Amino acid sequence: MIKIMIKRHEMLTGHPVGYSPGMVVALQVIQALTFAPIINSLFTFGEEFGWRAYLLPKFMPMGGRKAVLIVGVIWGVWHWPVIAMGHNYGLSYPGAPWLGMLLMVWCTMIYGVFLGWLVIRGGSVWPAVLGHASINAIAGLGLIFMQGRINPLLGPSAAGLIGSAGFTILAVILLLIPAAWKPVSPDVVSGLPAAPAGGESPAALEG
Numbered sequence: 592m593i594k595i596m597i598k599r600h601e602m603l604t605g606h607p608v609g610y611s612p613g614m615v616v617a618l619q620v621i622q623a624l625t626f627a628p629i630i631n632s633l634f635t636f637g638e639e640f641g642w643r644a645y646l647l648p649k650f651m652p653m654g655g656r657k658a659v660l661i662v663g664v665i666w667g668v669w670h671w672p673v674i675a676m677g678h679n680y681g682l683s684y685p686g687a688p689w690l691g692m693l694l695m696v697w698c699t700m701i702y703g704v705f706l707g708w709l710v711i712r713g714g715s716v717w718p719a720v721l722g723h724a725s726i727n728a729i730a731g732l733g734l735i736f737m738q739g740r741i742n743p744l745l746g747p748s749a750a751g752l753i754g755s756a757g758f759t760i761l762a763v764i765l766l767l768i769p770a771a772w773k774p775v776s777p778d779v780v781s782g783l784p785a786a787p788a789g790g791e792s793p794a795a796l797e798g
Contacts, residue, residue: 623728631724639706639723642666644716647707655711655772656704663703667696679750680743694744698755702726704762714775730754 642662650658671692674680680691702723709718730749746753765771 623725627728628721628724631727632720635723635727636720639716639720642703643706643710643719647710655707655774656766659704659707660700662707663700664696666703667692667699670695670699679748684742684744690744694752695750698750701755701759701762704765705758708765708771711772711774726758 642665646665647658647662650661653661670678674692674695675688677688679695680687682688684690706719706722709722710716713719726749741747743751745751746755748754749758
């Protein structure tokens, strides 16, 4: 979007806009933190209504933590055909496309923990829609800082091990906190049970 605005300015004024690498980074960060998530949500709401609003409740009787992990695995396997065609990782890395397919499942599991937690604790699927859109908005920021040949499995995109490291830590922390998986309302999404009035999470929801 920012690149389009700059290009339009150049066309209208006839003067090229010179900007440094630092300015490019700043513009990309501003874009990722402001209007990009809103625009991206037009494309992520379909996935989130499918994964988190429809499928997640089907597994909630097994427990919140198990449910988000199972949905994360299914979400990753769903991407396998496009990963096998080179999406996200290309086809030039060692072990292609199988390692890329496995890494995709890993990434969807850790991002799925975060997005599932947003739904369960946020009382709506819409926080996950915006969360997914925000992840997409920042997914390529790390590429700006890279030089030379990039190993797509390591990163630095959000689909690589390094690029997803922050969310991996967050996912582990969330999974270690049973209280994080108590639904705030019986109507979070259809089928999600509410936490009891006493505040203790039943074993099924903590799983």
